[in-house]
Amino acid sequence: MSTKLYIDDALCNSCGLCLQECGHFGHYQNEKRIKPDNPECSMCYHCYTICPQNAVKLEGCPEVPAFSKELLENINQENLAVFLSYRRSIRNYTDKTLDDTIVKKLIENAKYIPSGGNAHSYEFTVIKSEESKKAIKNELYKIYKKRSSILNNVFLRNIVKPFVNKQMRAFLNDMEYREKIRKLIERLYHGEDPIFHNATVIILIHSKLSIPTPKEDCVLAGYNITLMAQALGLGSCYVTLAQNAINASSRCKKLLKLSPEDNINTVITLGYPAVQHRRIAPRRNKEINWL
Numbered sequence: 083m084s085t086k087l088y089i090d091d092a093l094c095n096s097c098g099l100c101l102q103e104c105g106h107f108g109h110y111q112n113e114k115r116i117k118p119d120n121p122e123c124s125m126c127y128h129c130y131t132i133c134p135q136n137a138v139k140l141e142g143c144p145e146v147p148a149f150s151k152e153l154l155e156n157i158n159q160e161n162l163a164v165f166l167s168y169r170r171s172i173r174n175y176t177d178k179t180l181d182d183t184i185v186k187k188l189i190e191n192a193k194y195i196p197s198g199g200n201a202h203s204y205e206f207t208v209i210k211s212e213e214s215k216k217a218i219k220n221e222l223y224k225i226y227k228k229r230s231s232i233l234n235n236v237f238l239r240n241i242v243k244p245f246v247n248k249q250m251r252a253f254l255n256d257m258e259y260r261e262k263i264r265k266l267i268e269r270l271y272h273g274e275d276p277i278f279h280n281a282t283v284i285i286l287i288h289s290k291l292s293i294p295t296p297k298e299d300c301v302l303a304g305y306n307i308t309l310m311a312q313a314l315g316l317g318s319c320y321v322t323l324a325q326n327a328i329n330a331s332s333r334c335k336k337l338l339k340l341s342p343e344d345n346i347n348t349v350i351t352l353g354y355p356a357v358q359h360r361r362i363a364p365r366r367n368k369e370i371n372w373l
């Protein structure tokens with residue numbers, strides 16, 4: 083969405099705060115306020131959200147109540163720290179279906195992440211039907227089976243080595259990875275779901291662009307989803323296992339109605355948790371490199 087800015091002259095007192103806040107401040111020498119039609123505007127709307135006079139307006143946008151400290155009163159730092167530290171990846175879900183309105187609410191909140199260049203180029207695909215989940219799982223089984231046959235054959239390993247990326251090359255010589263994949267396909271063969279954990283809904287976050295920060299944006303959007311899910315009593319889990327395989331498969335992308343240019347950078351499973359975590363996991367203290 084890009085909404086046109088304009089300035090209400092009757093309200094603006096030229097305090098200059100919109101200029102200070104603008105990412106393109108350097109382009110406004112000798113000005114007292116932003117120029118709404120600046121072609122370099124990245125539509126971050128900092129000028130709009132910061133104006134003390136409510137003089138920066140958005141065309142066609144309804145007035146929203148100004149931010150007040152009371153709005154954040156319940157989210158003090160203790161509450162937030164507890165909320166963040168109790169987050170867990172959930173791999174065990176009940177059969178309860180997830181209403182589309184909840185999924186929409188989660189995605190609606192994803193867009194409040196910071197985004198490189200304010201591009202917000204991430205897009206969402208939601209897999210919710212059993213039919214689609216089954217089709218993707220079947221495809222992933224085939225992909226991992228093929229991968230396993232290469233990993234377990236010295237001749238094939240050496241053939242593919244020059245054609246794969248650095249990460250995949252490291253995997254080719256990694257015995258642990260080979261064993262992990264072997265176990266994965268064994269479980270898939272027996273009808274288990276070690277990839278999506280029988281989740282109710284799977285959200286794929288993808289981007290066509292390679293600039294400026296599509297991967298980071300997708301992961302951040304995903305994290306907003308996991309936090310909002312937690313606030314709604316839902317469980318979630320990031321799933322790289324699916325992401326890498328789908329990106330390498332044109333058949334999978336076709337099944338998902340994605341184009342070859344769509345790069346999946348985040349996969350998240352969602353559902354009502356069938357388990358309850360009761361305490362915070364210990365985490366190693368992080369050394370800080372103070373300078």
Ligand SMILES: Cc1cc2nc3c(=O)[nH]c(=O)nc-3n(C[C@H](O)[C@H](O)[C@H](O)COP(=O)(O)O)c2cc1C
Pocket residue numbers: 169170171172173319320321322323324
């Ligand atoms: C980028 C990313 C990828 C992940 N991929 C998987 C995955 O493929 N399968 C899975 O079961 N968990 C996956 N996880 C979840 C981690 O395994 C999990 O965060 C870790 O075990 C710690 O547990 P916690 O999230 O409950 O603190 C992933 C997490 C992240 C952040």
